[in-house]
Amino acid sequence: MPRTEVRRDLKSAATSHKGDRIFNRSITTAAFTALVVLAGIAIFLGFSAIEALRTQGLDFLFTTEWSVEQEDPKAGIWGMLYGSVLLSVIGLVIAIPASLLLSVFIVFLAPRRLAKVMTNVIDLMAAIPSVILGLWAFYLLNPPAEEWQFLLNKYLGWIPIFQNESGNFNGTPFIAGFVLAIMMIPIITSVSREVLGRTPPDLINAAEALGCSLWTMLRYVALPYGRGGIVGGIMLGLGRALGETIAIFFVLKLIFETNWYNIIESGGGSVATLIVATFGEVSGPYELNLLLAAGFFLFVGTLIVNVIANLIVQRTGRMQR
């Protein structure tokens, strides 16, 4: 029986096929959408930032003022930039210990079933839309929190950060930071849970055989092993907190002064919230341009934090989610 010889050069067959070339090219084009969008944001908002810096000078970054509708408009977002950082720091102070304890509980202490439930509870917390969290914080967290802050001021008022001269405990950086902590806890917990869960069991067994207690095992085995991942998770949470808008809009009283450290004094700042709060009654193209410029600096800040976070997480070899 005569055999028809079919010979294909496998190497060239894979790439020289016309359909393949079209396919490869279109997929490659689509894959660069992310770059195009990032570049687009940087360029378009960057133009506004240059415009703002040209008309306002460096005062735009280093003063705190927003009187745009007068003859000689003045605008400066220092208080907002600083406020964003202050709120995030308050959030981190609450969120870091809470998330670390949660992940230790889930990985090392809880029975398997409870650990599963906890993982779902944490993921569910991450899924709550920020507008709902803001609504909840405004109506359910705010009233009791005002009383907590009153007590904090009454008994610890001699510490500078707990000073409050106005007697108004509404819309303070503390409450906003607390809400940010609730948003950061799921992010930090899910990363550090994964990292701690990947501590080699051999190391844990060895530590226990050497007589380590839970604390010594954590201190000398698990935490050093997962340090990189945990730091990365914290940075991811920080990136989220810096860009958070709506939840803070509900609970923070936005003021155009720099609230340096009085965390239970009414009023503070946040770049993202400034944009939403001002956009509704924007007076004209010039003010809109200033908001776009503020958005640019917010974008740059979160981008830097996120890139560092991802580099750290990647270096510790975590599969990205």
Place this chain on the structure above:
Amino acid sequence: MTQVLDRERIAEWSTQEPQRPWTKKPVHLQVWIALAALLPAVVVALMFTYTDLPGPVLMVVVYLPLQLVASGFAALATKGRQGVADSVIIVNAIGATLFSFIILFSVLGSLIVRGFEALWGEDGFRSSFLVQNNVYINPSTPLEYGGLGHAVLGTLIIVAIASLIAVPIGIATAIYITEVRGRAVPYVRFFVQAMSGVPSIVAGLFILTVLIVSGAIGQSAFAGGLAYAILMLPTVARTAEEVLRLIPEDLRTGALALGSTRARVVLRVVIPAAKTGIITAIILGVARVIGETAPLLLTSLKSDQTVLNPFSDPIAALPTYIFDNVALPYPGAVTRAWGAALVLMVIVLILFTIARILGRDRLNKSR
């Protein structure tokens, strides 16, 4: 220092009972443990009844330190000095766990209680609230009239537009990383990760300045969908990438050996094999964006009418509906906001559950 082993001591050791920490503790230690568990609770209960300090403050300022000291002593008695640090961790870890439970149930509970005020009246279940729009409604109109039907529809339209844009591009990005494997893979992954960190308000500003300020399109569902697509793309791309990685290499080489082209391997073999996973990726992407408010405030504004044209008119969506109603100083409007929040949360929960179930199937199959 050398120890001389004499026969007597060896005999003494051999008769010594091994410490078995998992067995029952002797009675005097059980008393210690019971005391450590009860005493702080009793003290706080007394303080709660006889002082006017609020509960959460008592828990943090009085109960937690007391419990720490008490369990520290109990640990010292049962396990020795090493136990003290452990007890501190355990008590705090349980505290943190309770904290997260309380927050979650407080949020969900308040949504259910306050949300049902809008959905459930004297006349029973108000289906009208779910389907009617807000035309002819002012903030003081009774809750029997008007609803969030237009907002639900708007959210569906905006999310559909975002999905139509973000899903193909996201999956293509994942295919580039796992199947095409071009030279730029590390860069593409880097950009996708960087994009996932873009704050939602910045995505809104970007669409606003590029398309709306320049006059290309008006504030509409399409503009909102584009802003959502920016936020959705990285989630879809990353999840799809993880899923495609789970497809065994044998399937690809097998299909290639049978003579298919690379494009066919991807379209006919890899993607069908990863079908459930890709659906999960899409659902996670939708769940990521559906509650985002800030970009819509800039790009699709709001409306009281049912809007079907996605290109011309401002349109309402659930998150912006909540946002606008909270700002109104009328209890009726606030109740509407809670009702909308409940509906939004139920949608998120459904998506979350579907993604979980599909994800579990996927894991079981791959094992």
